[in-house]
Amino acid sequence: MNKDLLHVRDALFDTLDKLRNKQIDIDTAKTIQGVSQTLLNSAKLEMEFLKHTDNVRSKFFDSEEVLNELEKVKVKHKQITASVVPEKEIDKTLKEIEENKQKPYEFK
Numbered sequence: 001m002n003k004d005l006l007h008v009r010d011a012l013f014d015t016l017d018k019l020r021n022k023q024i025d026i027d028t029a030k031t032i033q034g035v036s037q038t039l040l041n042s043a044k045l046e047m048e049f050l051k052h053t054d055n056v057r058s059k060f061f062d063s064e065e066v067l068n069e070l071e072k073v074k075v076k077h078k079q080i081t082a083s084v085v086p087e088k089e090i091d092k093t094l095k096e097i098e099e100n101k102q103k104p105y106e107f108k
Contacts, residue, residue, distance in 0.1 A: 011036065
């Protein structure tokens with residue numbers, strides 16, 4: 001059984017379909033909704049934790065599909081940044097900023 005956010009979403013859509021087709025009763029659907037709400041609240045808490053600890057990875061959010069998409073985005077980001085500003089120029093600019101921070105302020 002998958003234990004990630006995509007699984008929760010799929011389970012909720014399956015529940016909705018089963019409820020519409022009268023394959024489950026309202027009480028069962030409400031129970032599933034309650035469990036799902038608890039999982040989503042847990043996910044929100046996990047997101048807050050990740051935000052405050054500068055972590056970017058979570059097993060709950062990192063399904064295989066999500067990780068594949070993330071990798072595609074990383075590759076695309078590298079391609080875009082490499083074409084916009086060469087890394088040497090960024091390094092040069094950062095060095096100039098650091099050097100200017102060391103100089104006393106000049107009034108004109």
